[in-house]
Structure formats: structure tokens, C-alpha cells
Amino acid sequence: MRTKLQGAGIGLRRKHFKEILETSRRIDWLEIIPENYMGYGGRPSRQIDECRERWAIAGHGVALSLAGPDPLDTDYLAKVEAISQRVEAPWFSEHLSFARVHGLQTHDLVPLPFNRDATRWVVSRIRRVQAALARPFLVENVSFYAVMPGSDMHELDFLAAVLEEADCGLMFDVNNLYVNSRNHGYDPFAALDRIPLHRARQIHLAGHRDEGDVIIDDHGSAVCEDVWALYRETIRRAGPIPTLIEWDANLPTLDRLLDEADRARAILEEAG
Amino acid sequence: MSDDRGARAPRLESGDGGDEGMSPELARFFDAMRPYLAGEEPPRRFVERLGPSPSGERRLSVYPRLVALDWIGVIDKLYEATRYAIESHFDGLARIEGGKSSEPGKSAWRRLRAELGRAHPPTHWDINEYGRPFPEWIASRRDSGENLPGFVDQLADFEWLEFSTWSAPDVPAVAKGDRPIVEPTVSVRQYSFPVPAYARAVRRGEKPPAPAEKATTVVVYRRADTLLVHLFYPSVAGLLVLAHATGEVDADTLAKAGVTPDMRKSAENALYEHKILRRETTPGAPA
Numbered sequence: 001m002r003t004k005l006q007g008a009g010i011g012l013r014r015k016h017f018k019e020i021l022e023t024s025r026r027i028d029w030l031e032i033i034p035e036n037y038m039g040y041g042g043r044p045s046r047q048i049d050e051c052r053e054r055w056a057i058a059g060h061g062v063a064l065s066l067a068g069p070d071p072l073d074t075d076y077l078a079k080v081e082a083i084s085q086r087v088e089a090p091w092f093s094e095h096l097s098f099a100r101v102h103g104l105q106t107h108d109l110v111p112l113p114f115n116r117d118a119t120r121w122v123v124s125r126i127r128r129v130q131a132a133l134a135r136p137f138l139v140e141n142v143s144f145y146a147v148m149p150g151s152d153m154h155e156l157d158f159l160a161a162v163l164e165e166a167d168c169g170l171m172f173d174v175n176n177l178y179v180n181s182r183n184h185g186y187d188p189f190a191a192l193d194r195i196p197l198h199r200a201r202q203i204h205l206a207g208h209r210d211e212g213d214v215i216i217d218d219h220g221s222a223v224c225e226d227v228w229a230l231y232r233e234t235i236r237r238a239g240p241i242p243t244l245i246e247w248d249a250n251l252p253t254l255d256r257l258l259d260e261a262d263r264a265r266a267i268l269e270e271a272g
Numbered sequence: 273m274s275d276d277r278g279a280r281a282p283r284l285e286s287g288d289g290g291d292e293g294m295s296p297e298l299a300r301f302f303d304a305m306r307p308y309l310a311g312e313e314p315p316r317r318f319v320e321r322l323g324p325s326p327s328g329e330r331r332l333s334v335y336p337r338l339v340a341l342d343w344i345g346v347i348d349k350l351y352e353a354t355r356y357a358i359e360s361h362f363d364g365l366a367r368i369e370g371g372k373s374s375e376p377g378k379s380a381w382r383r384l385r386a387e388l389g390r391a392h393p394p395t396h397w398d399i400n401e402y403g404r405p406f407p408e409w410i411a412s413r414r415d416s417g418e419n420l421p422g423f424v425d426q427l428a429d430f431e432w433l434e435f436s437t438w439s440a441p442d443v444p445a446v447a448k449g450d451r452p453i454v455e456p457t458v459s460v461r462q463y464s465f466p467v468p469a470y471a472r473a474v475r476r477g478e479k480p481p482a483p484a485e486k487a488t489t490v491v492v493y494r495r496a497d498t499l500l501v502h503l504f505y506p507s508v509a510g511l512l513v514l515a516h517a518t519g520e521v522d523a524d525t526l527a528k529a530g531v532t533p534d535m536r537k538s539a540e541n542a543l544y545e546h547k548i549l550r551r552e553t554t555p556g557a558p559a
Contacts, residue, residue: 035398041442042457043499063397069294069302076397102306105394107342107402110309110335117295146331149322150301184327214334 005029005056005090008265009244010257012057017047019254027258028265029056031244032087035063038079048087057087058202058244060171061094063105066129066139067112067122068098077132084135091201093138093171094129096122096162109142113150114158119165126166138201139163140171143179143208143217155180156194163196170196172241173204174231175217178224182215188230197238205231205264206246220249223260232267240268310393311336343389343402350403350435353467353474354410354428355381361482362420384413400435407432423465423483430467430492433459437494437501444554445496452517452540452549457494460511462487468503495547496554504546506539513539517549 007028012020014036020027030051037044051057061080064073084092097109112118130137141159153161163170172195181188205228207221223231223245235241245260294302304321307313315332319325325332348355359377375383388409394402411425443456466488473480489511491504506514509531515521526536543549 039398039441040439042438042440042494044439045442046499063399069299073397100397101302101309103395104306104310105396105399106309106339107346107394107399108309108335108339110305113298113301117298121294121298145334146325146327148301149319149325150297151326183331214331216334216338 002053003027003029003055005058006240006242007268008261009055009058009242010261011060011244011246011248012047012051013248013251014044015251016254016257017043021050023254023258025255025258026265027055027261029058029242031058031060031246032083033062034059034080034083034092035061037083038076048083052087057089058242059084059087059089059092060140061092062109063099063107064094064129065098065100065105066094066125067096067118068100069102070100072125072128072132074132077129081133081135084133089135091136091138091169092133093140093169093202095140095142096159097142097144111142111144111148111155112158113148114153114155115151116153117150119153119158119161122162123165126162126168130166130168136169136201138169138171139166140173140204141176141195143173143176143183145183145214145216147184154194155184156191160194160196163199168199169201170199171202171204172197172200172234173206173246174234175204175206175208175223175227175246178227178230179208179215179217189233192230192234192237197234200238200241203231203234203241203243204246205243205260218249219246222256223263228263228267231264235267235271240271243268308332309336309339311340311389340386340389342399343394344385346399346402347385347388347406350400351406351428351431353431353471354406354424356474356479357424357427357470357482358384358420360479384410384418387413400439403432403435421482422485423463423467423470426463426465427467427471430461430463430471433461433492434471434501437492438499440494445550445552447553448519451519452543453551453553454514454517455493455496455548455550458514458518458548459492460489460506460514461492462489464488468492472503491548493548496550497547502546504543504548506543509535510539510542514543514548517543 009029009031010027012030012032032048037048080092095109097111099106099109177191178188181191205223206219207223209216209218209220243264245257247257301322304318308318315329318332319329358381362377362380388406391409392405407425407428410428414420414425437457440457445453445456447453464485464487465483466486468490470480470483489506491506493502495502512521512526512529512531513536516526
């Protein structure tokens with residue numbers, strides 16, 4: 001029987017394709033990166049069909065370039081919608097950033113300058129994405145390493161303005177808030193007051209890499225204790241929001257990944 | 273695959289497709305972003321164009337570094353054996369253009385990877401598509417004077433073929449008249465080096481020596497039951513029987529080539545056994 005999208009989920013990754021179908025451990029739900037399946041047959045295609053029989057699945061894009069200058073790729077969006085229908089995803093999420101500029105696909109998430117011009121620009125793009133999808137669209141707060149020239153707003157005010165004006169949901173990445181607080185020098189717990197948590201439909205937790213003068217959001221390690229504390233406070237304030245462990249680089253065993261999900265679930269259950 | 277690879281997209285006009293117009297300041301920001309993110313201009317030039325970042329130039333330089341790492345990462349994964357071959361077998365790799373200069377294999381791999389990014393920057397939303405032009409490009413590098421032996425571009429071709437076979441869209445297997453039904457993912461390659469065995473050895477963690485020249489014909493396909501990529505080394509008769517099944521040769525050609533009915537039966541049986549030929553069409557496929 002298929003699960004509901006609640007509790008603690010994990011990202012479906014190729015390394016775990018076989019094991020995930022064999023494990024007896026609890027998995028509440030899965031998140032897929034649609035780009036890893038769009039146009040692919042064979043094992044990737046079979047995998048999502050087998051997984052969707054057992055688990056609720058949400059879609060999380062990485063290549064839409066939501067805030068970018070190039071025209072929104074309607075063919076790409078149609079493919080996202082098709083795969084979302086196939087797995088019955090309750091929503092689709094993307095990042096408040098761009099990944100394509102004048103034909104160059106960066107495959108990394110780059111922030112806009114935080115200002116009114118950029119707010120208007122990305123809000124108009126979000127509206128078009130919302131119109132192209134038959135499900136709610138969530139926007140994720142991104143980690144960023146440099147404030148771009150031309151910025152005259154705080155990143156959190158920019159995020160709140162975009163979500164409010166576009167009237168869309170929030171994919172709240174707790175690790176990204178923490179990484180930004182370390183990189184740009186603010187208190188992440190105080191910052192929670194400025195996050196529109198009432199719009200949050202899903203949460204991401206992940207690990208990061210400390211390079212000394214900058215913290216890089218690399219999804220390559222376990223969630224750190226500071227982020228767990230911030231997550232616990234988020235759940236205390238906002239209630240039990242479905243939470244995903246994002247682990248992409250240095251991918252561990254499935255059991256190790258599920259240990260992290262178990263920990264998130266325990267915090268969610270404390271909140272009732 | 274996108275057909276605008278490497279091309280600069282037209283500048284987005286205000287109000288394009290329903291977006292609220294982009295301000296001139298934001299347009300200027302994006303114009304400066306492309307060369308900066310591609311590593312074509314240093315952060316200093318970016319700052320000259322747009323003004324300083326409150327975070328400083330050092331922080332700005334994180335972005336081109338991360339972008340380059342993303343591109344590098346996919347090539348290293350898709351071309352694991354090609355990377356091993358260049359890094360391991362070509363210490364002292366000489367560049368003919370430079371006359372007498374030489375460089376170690378690891379340095380050569382890093383340089384070639386970076387040159388690929390400049391020659392064919394990613395333009396597709398699927399990051400794996402960045403690897404598509406690599407086999408042809410590495411062959412062109414050798415042809416234009418890079419001291420790369422023939423097996424490297426054949427190896428790259430095989431690695432891309434394996435990946436694209438593994439991920440190929442599901443196409444129904446259909447019957448064509450009275451010919452045997454062919455597994456739709458089948459490809460046949462003729463190499464002058466045994467690159468499939470070399471690539472598989474590298475993936476198993478072995479450290480194979482550079483292969484000696486040896487004509488190698490291989491059938492690469494994804495089995496419908498396991499969804500894994502399999503290899504089959506056909507006999508000449510097997511190759512002709514497969515070509516007949518795909519409609520590339522007719523029965524007369526088969527006979528003229530000396531393939532007797534017994535040989536044909538035997539070759540077909542081998543192809544069935546390896547599931548290159550199928551006894552049934554894909555359920556729901558047109559008859």
C-alpha cells in the first residue's frame with residue numbers, strides 16, 4: 001500500500017535503486033529529481049514505477065532556471081508535469097535562483113541580486129510556472145556565497161516578498177538557512193522569525209562542507225548538530241512538516257541515510 | 273538533445289512570452305554573469321562591470337569554481353575508463369603543437385577536460401548531455417595534433433554508448449514481417465582495440481595495461497529482463513543474421529555470404545539465448 005507524503009523521506013538515488021526495494025526499514029516517502037528520469041527508459045523508468053507503488057513521491061527540480069534570463073523551457077516544464085502525474089506528486093519544487101544564462105547551463109544554482117527588479121522578474125516567472133503545472137509549486141530558499149552587486153534587500157526579505165507576491169509555497173531548506181547565516185553573519189534562530197513558515201509544505205535537511213572562509217552546501221555529509229537544533233526549533237514553531245534528507249555527494253549506505261531519516265521522524269513525532 | 277549546443281541564445285526581450293519585462297540593470301547583471309560563470313572572465317572583471325559585492329571578490333570566485341566542478345564531475349563519471357587511460361598510460365604526453373613540451377597524464381586529463389568545457393559548454397538541462405560530444409571531440413583533438421592513441425576515442429565512444437544504452441527511452445520491440453524480433457536497444461560497434469573489455473576492467477577496479485590493437489566487433493544492448501547493459505561478441509554469421517533481423521540485409525545476401533540454414537539457425541539460437549533477439553513483442557506494441 002502506498003504511503004502518504006508525511007513524516008521523513010529520502011531522495012531516490014541510483015546507488016540505492018536495488019537496495020531501497022529490498023530494505024525492511026521504514027521509509028515514509030521519496031523525493032525524485034525529475035531531470036534524472038525525464039526521457040530515460042530502462043532501470044530509471046522501471047525504478048520510479050516500482051517505487052510509486054509503495055511510497056508517495058515528490059518532485060524537486062534542479063535545472064528549470066526559475067530566475068534566469070532565458071525563456072522558460074515549456075518542453076522541459078511539460079516533461080516535469082508528465083513525470084509528476086506519473087508518480088502522482090503532490091507538488092513540484094525548484095530553487096529561487098538561476099542555472100541557465102544566455103544559453104549556458106551552469107548546473108549550479110546562482111542567486112539573483114536581492115532587489116525589487118529581481119523580485120518582479122522572478123515573480124512573473126513563478127506565475128508562468130504555476131500556470132504550466134497542475135499542482136502546487138514550491139520555491140526553495142537557496143544557499144548563496146556572495147551577495148550579488150545591485151542588492152539592496154536582505155535575502156530573507158527578498159524571499160518573503162517573492163513568496164508573498166507570487167502566492168506560492170515554500171520548500172524550506174533548513175541547512176541553507178544555516179549555511180547562509182554562517183556565510184553572511186546572522187543568527188539563524190532569529191532569522192526564523194522572518195521566514196514565512198506558514199507557506200512551508202516541505203523541508204530539506206542536508207550536510208555541508210566547511211572550507212574555513214566559506215561554508216559550501218554540498219549535500220555530502222550527515223546533518224550537523226547545529227542544523228538539527230535549528231530544525232527542531234522550526235518544527236516546534238511550524239508543526240510537523242514533511243521532511244527530506246538530501247544527500248547527493250559521498251552518498252552513504254542506505255542504512256546510514258535512513259538513520260538520518262529516523263532522527264528527523266523522531267523530531268516530527270515529538271511535535272505530534 | 274538540444275541542437276543549440278555551444279550557441280549563444282538570443283537576448284531575451286522585454287515581455288518575452290508573458291514574463292514581466294526585465295529591467296536594464298537586471299539584463300546587465302545577466303550579461304556579465306555568463307562569461308563570469310563560464311570562467312571566461314575573472315571576478316575582478318565582473319566587479320568592474322557591475323560594481324562590488326558586499327561579500328568581496330574572493331566569495332564571488334566561489335561560483336565559477338563550483339560551476340567548473342559540476343561540469344568536471346559529470347565527465348569524470350561518464351568517462352571513468354577514458355580518464356584512467358589518459359591518466360595512467362600517457363605520462364609524458366607530448367603535445368605536437370608545442371614541439372617538445374610534455375606533461376603527465378593527470379595534467380593532460382585536467383587540461384582536456386577544461387578544453388572540452390570551452391569547446392562545448394553545457395547547454396542542456398540534463399547534465400549528462402554535456403558528455404555527449406566528448407568522444408567526437410577527443411577524436412578531433414587527436415586529429416588536430418594531440419598525441420592520443422586511437423584507442424582513447426574508441427574507449428570514449430564505448431563509454432557513451434554504454435550510458436546511452438542503459439538510459440535509452442523504452443521503445444517497444446516490434447515484429448517486422450517474418451523476421452526475428454530485435455531488442456530495440458541493440459547497437460553494433462567495430463573497434464580496432466578491445467575497448468569494451470578494457471572499460472569493464474577499469475569499472476571493476478582493475479588497473480589494465482593499455483590494450484594492444486585487436487579488431488573487436490561487439491553488440492551492446494540492454495536486456496529487457498535485467499535492464500542491464502550486456503555485451504555480445506558475435507561471429508560473422510551472427511552479425512549477418514542480426515543484420516538480417518534488423519532489415520539491413522536480405523535473405524539472398526545472407527545466403528550469398530555463405531550463411532547456410534544450419535549456420536543461420538545456430539546463430540539465431542545464440543542471439544535468442546543472449547536475448548538480443550526476442551520471441552515476443554513488447555506487450556501492447558503494434559503487431
